[in-house]
Amino acid sequence: xxxxxxxxxxxxxxxxxxxxxxxxxxxxxxxxxxxxxxxxxxxxxxxxxxxxxxxxxxxxxxxxxxxxxxxxxxxxxxxxxxxxxxxxxxxxxxxxxxxxxxxxxxxxxxxxxxxxxxxxxxxxxxxxxxxxxxxxxxxxxxxxxxxxxxxxxxxxxxxxxxxxxxxxxxxxxxxxxxxxxxxxxxxxxxxxxxxxxxxxxxxxxxxxxxxxxxxxxxxxxxxxxxxxxxxxxxxxxxxxxxxxxxxxxxxxxxxxxxxxxxxxxxxxxxxxxxxxxxxxxxxxxxxxxxxxxxxxxxxxxxxx
Amino acid sequence: xxxxxxxxxxxxxxxxxxxxxxxxxxxxxxxxxxxxxxxxxxxxxxxxxxxxxxxxxxxxxxxxxxxxxxxxxxxxxxxxxxxxxxxxxxxxxxxxxxxxxxxxxxxxxxxxxxxxxxxxxxxxxxxxxxxxxxxxxxxxxxxxxxxxxxxxxxxxxxxxxxxxxxxxxxxxxxxxxxxxxxxxxxxxxxxxxxxxxxxxxxxxxxxxxxxxxxxxxxxxxxxxxxxxxx
Ligand SMILES: Nc1ncnc2c1ncn2[C@@H]1O[C@H](COP(=O)(O)OP(=O)(O)OP(=O)(O)O)[C@@H](O)[C@H]1O
Ligand SMILES: [Mg+2]
Numbered sequence: 001x002x003x004x005x006x007x008x009x010x011x012x013x014x015x016x017x018x019x020x021x022x023x024x025x026x027x028x029x030x031x032x033x034x035x036x037x038x039x040x041x042x043x044x045x046x047x048x049x050x051x052x053x054x055x056x057x058x059x060x061x062x063x064x065x066x067x068x069x070x071x072x073x074x075x076x077x078x079x080x081x082x083x084x085x086x087x088x089x090x091x092x093x094x095x096x097x098x099x100x101x102x103x104x105x106x107x108x109x110x111x112x113x114x115x116x117x118x119x120x121x122x123x124x125x126x127x128x129x130x131x132x133x134x135x136x137x138x139x140x141x142x143x144x145x146x147x148x149x150x151x152x153x154x155x156x157x158x159x160x161x162x163x164x165x166x167x168x169x170x171x172x173x174x175x176x177x178x179x180x181x182x183x184x185x186x187x188x189x190x191x192x193x194x195x196x197x198x199x200x201x202x203x204x205x206x207x208x209x210x211x212x213x214x215x216x217x218x219x220x221x222x223x224x225x226x227x228x229x230x231x232x233x234x235x236x237x238x239x240x241x242x243x244x245x246x247x248x249x250x251x252x253x254x255x256x257x258x259x260x261x262x263x264x265x266x267x268x269x270x271x272x273x274x275x276x277x278x279x280x281x282x283x284x285x286x287x288x289x290x291x292x293x294x295x296x297x298x299x300x301x302x303x304x
Numbered sequence: 305x306x307x308x309x310x311x312x313x314x315x316x317x318x319x320x321x322x323x324x325x326x327x328x329x330x331x332x333x334x335x336x337x338x339x340x341x342x343x344x345x346x347x348x349x350x351x352x353x354x355x356x357x358x359x360x361x362x363x364x365x366x367x368x369x370x371x372x373x374x375x376x377x378x379x380x381x382x383x384x385x386x387x388x389x390x391x392x393x394x395x396x397x398x399x400x401x402x403x404x405x406x407x408x409x410x411x412x413x414x415x416x417x418x419x420x421x422x423x424x425x426x427x428x429x430x431x432x433x434x435x436x437x438x439x440x441x442x443x444x445x446x447x448x449x450x451x452x453x454x455x456x457x458x459x460x461x462x463x464x465x466x467x468x469x470x471x472x473x474x475x476x477x478x479x480x481x482x483x484x485x486x487x488x489x490x491x492x493x494x495x496x497x498x499x500x501x502x503x504x505x506x507x508x509x510x511x512x513x514x515x516x517x518x519x520x521x522x523x524x525x526x527x528x529x530x531x532x533x534x
Contacts, residue, residue, distance in 0.1 A: 019398075211394045214354065215455065216383035217411040 018232070024200055028233060031193040035237035035289065036244070038186035039282050043245035045179035046278060050269055052172045063138045066097075066159040067148045068128045077154045078129075085133055088147070090140040095132040102127035128156060187289060194293030198230050202301045209301070219302045227294045234290025238282040245278055246271055305463060305494050306330040306353065311362035313348055313518075322348040324518040326362070330496065332462075335489045337505050338498045340515035346498040347391060349515075350465055354386060355379050367462070384412055387456030391467040393448045395440040395455075401427065402436040405455045412459060426454040430484060446477040453481070457488055464488060465496045470504055478504055 067085075069078065078096075085094045097105070103125050133148075135141050145158045202209070212222050249271045256268070308328040314321045323345045330336050340346055351357040352364055355371055364371050371382060395404050402423055409419045427433050430450035440448055449469060456464055466485065470478035482504060489495040499505065505512060506528040514522035 208396055208398075211396060212407075212411070213380070214356065214383065214388065214390070214394060215408050215411065216380045218377070218380045221411055 023204065024197060027193070027197045027200055031190065031197045031233050032237045032240070034186070034190045034193045035234060035286060036241045038183060038190050039238065039241035039285060040245060041179060041182050041186060042281065042285065043241065043278060045175070045183070046281065047245070047249055047269075047274060048175055048179075049172070050274060050277070052175075054269055056172075063141060064132050064134045065141050065145050065148070067131045067133060068156045068159070069130060069154055070156045071128065073154050081148075081151060081154050082131065085131060085144075085148075088144065090135050090137070091133055091144065092136045093134040097130045097132060099125050099127055099129050102130065190289055191293050194230050194233060194290055195297045197233065198226050198294040198297035199301070201229060202226060202298055206301070222302060223295065223298045226298045227291050230290040230292075230294025230297070231287050232290070234286035234288070234293075235283065236286075237290075238286030241286075242275075242279050242282050245282075246275055249274070305332045305334070305367060306496070307363075307365040307368075308349075308352075309363040309365070311352065311359045311364060313345075313352060313357065314360050321360075321518045323352070323359075323515075326515075326518070326520055328513065328520065328523075330494065332494055333489070333492055335486065335495045335508075335510045336497070336513060337508070337510055338496060338513045338515060339500055339502070339505060341500065343517075344515040345518040346515060347467055348518075350388060350467055350498065353465070354383050354388065380411075384459060385461050386463045386465060387459070387461035389449070389452045389456045389464070389466040389469055393440070393452045395448060395451055397440055400437050400439055401432060401443070401451050404440070404451055405458055408455045408458050414459075422458065423454075426458050429457075430454045431480070446473045446481070449473070449481065450484075453484065457493070461493065463494045463496065465498070467498045468500075469497060470499060470501045475503070479507075482508060 067081075069081075082094060082096070085091055106127065133141075133144055135144060141160065145160045148155050148158050209222055213219075253268055253271065306328070307330075308326045311323055311326045311328075312321055313323040326345075326349075338346055338349065348357065352359055353366070353371075355374065358372065366382065366386070374382060396407065399407060405423045405426055406419050409422065414422075424433065424436070427436055430453050432447060432450055432454065435443065435447065440451065443451065453466070453469070456466075464485070469481050469485070473481065478501065485495055485497060486508070509526050509528065511526070512522070512524050512528070513520060
């Protein structure tokens with residue numbers, strides 16, 4: 001009697017799903033590509049949202065107005081204005097920035113391009129002195145701005161950036177709706193491609209299925225390889241998408257930090273911090289759309 | 305064990321009945337031949353028993369249970385109790401002989417260790433021990449037949465049904481298959497053999513049921529085809 005020391009027979013179900021994927025190469029690839037396309041949009045959306053929420057947070061934490069003083073105001077005028085600001089109960093912090101500090105800070109923020117300012121010295125420094133005012137609540141910034149604007153003998157102008165926060169959140173809202181809409185439409189397409197892939201497999205194996213049924217296999221037992229096949233397709237797509245998204249993100253950040261005047265390290269979240277989120281959400285999405293598409297595709301054919 | 309009560313089956317309304325008011329009782333442990341011309345309704349009988357088809361009228365009982373009362377999800381369990389060797393064998397083409405037989409054990413959740421022990425024994429019983437790694441396409445008709453028998457008996461069903469088991473076989477091989485079925489019957493399995501191999505029936509001298517045009521026209525103990533109509 002021949003001995004049967006092959007591996008184990010249990011993985012035969014898994015073997016079958018792979019065989020079947022390789023039999024229907026073309027439509028399997030179509031399904032994979034459509035899932036990847038969907039996940040790329042999801043990836044862009046995730047990266048965008050995470051960055052914007054970081055940006056919003058940074059912006060909110062740094063919400064301040066800067067009151068630039070006229071050239072030549074006296075120490076007395078400055079002290080007087082400072083006292084008024086500090087005594088206002090809405091104000092949390094007032095910082096004085098001298099002309100020299102202004103030049104120094106500006107030069108720091110220019111990163112690799114400091115030589116742009118190389119010609120300026122203390123004598124011809126064009127930057128004005130200023131008070132940087134923070135409030136306990138962002139909403140009070142506007143009132144403080146109006147207050148400062150009343151001191152026309154001391155104040156040149158007030159920099160106020162609340163409108164930036166507002167337009168940022170409007171933009172975010174727009175991107176969110178756009179992405180959700182796109183992801184929904186693409187998911188429907190991906191679902192039907194998986195559905196058809198598996199339906200084709202099921203149709204190819206109709207005879208086998210009827211044999212399995214006639215020797216007493218339950219529907220769920222027969223369904224397992226097909227659902228595994230759908231799940232495999234989903235997972236393969238998910239892993240390819242993770243690679244693609246992370247590579248692209250690395251590339252974009254690398255490109256931006258080499259080309260932007262301002263430093264990107266505080267502006268963008270590092271890919272390392274985002275990879276887990278992307279990996280988990282993509283894997284879940286791939287597994288779910290793959291298995292559900294396959295489950296729907298097999299259910300109809302099994303009603304024999 | 306198997307009971308047909310006033311069973312009628314018609315496939316289409318304007319067509320003659322495939323089975324007409326059939327009454328039949330087969331007891332536990334019996335060995336029964338069902339014979340009849342082509343189109344007599346023999347395969348229909350098997351499909352009804354497995355609930356691949358529903359009777360147009362009448363009641364079918366297996367082990368005293370009316371199988372029309374089974375829920376859809378319980379049908380697989382009925383089929384596991386009835387091992388069937390089909391007229392067209394119904395082997396899985398992309399599985400080896402070993403895997404075809406093992407598959408019947410896998411679907412009922414037997415552990416791999418049991419499968420590895422039992423499948424070679426079944427293959428030895430049907431005389432295919434050295435063909436375990438072949439695919440059905442690489443076997444002769446008689447060898448495929450024996451794979452189908454091994455698969456049908458691997459889970460110790462209480463009923464074994466063979467549709468035309470000697471259909472395309474030479475007398476020598478037919479006799480071997482019959483001896484095998486007789487052996488299986490002696491171990492307590494109820495065996496029903498559907499055939500139009502009259503010589504075989506006459507040789508075996510078992511209970512003989514004759515169908516014609518969907519009607520039962522004879523039912524003799526130790527019958528031979530020649531005296532079935534006497
Ligand atoms: N699916 C079907 N649809 C319609 N008529 C059918 C169907 N299956 C069988 N029949 C008819 O029912 C009758 C009985 O068929 P059945 O297959 O039971 O015959 P049989 O006795 O097994 O014949 P054979 O010895 O050739 O296998 C035949 O007249 C056949 O044409
Ligand atoms: Mg038949």
